[in-house]
Amino acid sequence: MSTFKFLKLGFGIVVLFFTGNLFAQDTLHLSVEQAIATALQNNYDIQLSRNDSLVTAITYAYRNAAFLPQLNATGTIISNDNSQSQTYEGGVVKSRSGIKSHTANAGLSANWLLFNGFKMFIARNALNDYLEQGSYNIQNQISTTVSDVVKTYYDIVHQKQLLRSIEEQMTLSSARLQLAQYKLDIGVGIKPDVLQSQIDYNQQRASRVNQLAVIDQRKQDLNRLMNVRQTLLYDVGDTIPVDNSLLLSDILNSLNETSPQLLLARKNIDVAKINVRLARADLYPTVSFTSAYNFARTNNSSVVNPAFQPLLNTNRGLNYGLTASIPILNNFRTKQEIKQAELAVNYQQLVYENQQSTLNRDVLNAYRSYIAQKEIVDISDSSVSFARQNLYIEKERYRIGNTTYIELRQAEQNVAEAETTLITARYNLKLAETDLLRLKGALVRRQ
Numbered sequence: 001m002s003t004f005k006f007l008k009l010g011f012g013i014v015v016l017f018f019t020g021n022l023f024a025q026d027t028l029h030l031s032v033e034q035a036i037a038t039a040l041q042n043n044y045d046i047q048l049s050r051n052d053s054l055v056t057a058i059t060y061a062y063r064n065a066a067f068l069p070q071l072n073a074t075g076t077i078i079s080n081d082n083s084q085s086q087t088y089e090g091g092v093v094k095s096r097s098g099i100k101s102h103t104a105n106a107g108l109s110a111n112w113l114l115f116n117g118f119k120m121f122i123a124r125n126a127l128n129d130y131l132e133q134g135s136y137n138i139q140n141q142i143s144t145t146v147s148d149v150v151k152t153y154y155d156i157v158h159q160k161q162l163l164r165s166i167e168e169q170m171t172l173s174s175a176r177l178q179l180a181q182y183k184l185d186i187g188v189g190i191k192p193d194v195l196q197s198q199i200d201y202n203q204q205r206a207s208r209v210n211q212l213a214v215i216d217q218r219k220q221d222l223n224r225l226m227n228v229r230q231t232l233l234y235d236v237g238d239t240i241p242v243d244n245s246l247l248l249s250d251i252l253n254s255l256n257e258t259s260p261q262l263l264l265a266r267k268n269i270d271v272a273k274i275n276v277r278l279a280r281a282d283l284y285p286t287v288s289f290t291s292a293y294n295f296a297r298t299n300n301s302s303v304v305n306p307a308f309q310p311l312l313n314t315n316r317g318l319n320y321g322l323t324a325s326i327p328i329l330n331n332f333r334t335k336q337e338i339k340q341a342e343l344a345v346n347y348q349q350l351v352y353e354n355q356q357s358t359l360n361r362d363v364l365n366a367y368r369s370y371i372a373q374k375e376i377v378d379i380s381d382s383s384v385s386f387a388r389q390n391l392y393i394e395k396e397r398y399r400i401g402n403t404t405y406i407e408l409r410q411a412e413q414n415v416a417e418a419e420t421t422l423i424t425a426r427y428n429l430k431l432a433e434t435d436l437l438r439l440k441g442a443l444v445r446r447q
Helices: 002-022 032-042 044-061 063-067 119-185 191-226 248-253 260-281 333-399 405-440
Strands: 027-029 070-088 092-115 233-235 286-300 312-325
Touching (some): 032 044, 032 119, 032 191, 044 063, 044 119, 063 119, 119 191, 119 260, 119 333, 119 405, 248 405, 260 333, 333 405
Parallel strands (some): 027 233
Antiparallel strands (some): 070 092, 092 286, 286 312
């Protein structure tokens, strides 16, 4: 319930604030916080998980009803219009038509289960575990959805940065084309340099068109996660912020207490143990208190034989007592259910251990990627600086005729490759950070 309240109240306020601006205009700037808030409000997977949790919450609200008796009231009113004929010994016949009678029956029955092997108490206390199980399911789904939104959002930023790199290469190719054409016009250049510059420029124009299509596709993916209309127009940020302070020891030390996956797996073990207790409860007798009050009244307007048939008949009475059902032999069904329930506990224990092992592996792999991408970002950042310096030198040398066209073109390609490596490394670093926070269960709190 704590997660559900957090989702409904905490993010509800955020969504009401942001979505009022988010969809009030045709084109807007969408932040990652707005994307997350909208997805948490609209995402189908979260809504389905929330609905399952609400069903359990309703059952939990009426958890003490199992200790109350069951009361049922019945009532019947019947009217008859009959003709009756009776023949007695000696040939005496008595008949009468138009005999009207009215019958009224009413009853109140009670059944109060007093003992069933403590099954009532076990089932009531189990509802709290079911509620926590639903809460962990929601937390897990929220964490997964937020992770998907963050990755998709920054993939759009990533693709935008690649688009800017392509546009920068277009600018360089255009400048190289003008310079090659100028050198050809004054007689110090050659036609193939002009043609190659034009080819490079056209290829980059085609790459730009393709990159715009990729960005639009990524936005459609984000729209699906946010569950908004596919025609919504918006722009995203330009940078990919990264937390460089994550430590492996901090993540592993708190993993068992913060990971929604492990919390859910442990709760599944608790629920399986409850099912064993419920199965064992069938070995005990069942004792119930039963009681009933009945009232019957028949009113006849006339009778054929007044000596033996009453005009008015009334009957009322109260009965009560105890009923007991003692299990003696039921084809060993109860023993089978107990053994099956115990096997389910062992199964859930294995699932938990497997989940724990898988989670530790995923954390280690994500952290290795996190460290590697940080190093690649540092290396690529300096490479971009060196490539730009080299490009400036080559442009000046080509302008005065001290270098070849091929060397200038190679210098431009070096800048493009260095920038692409840096942009991709930053995005991969964000993916690794997001995975680490999701596995730890801290992703929602960080956003």
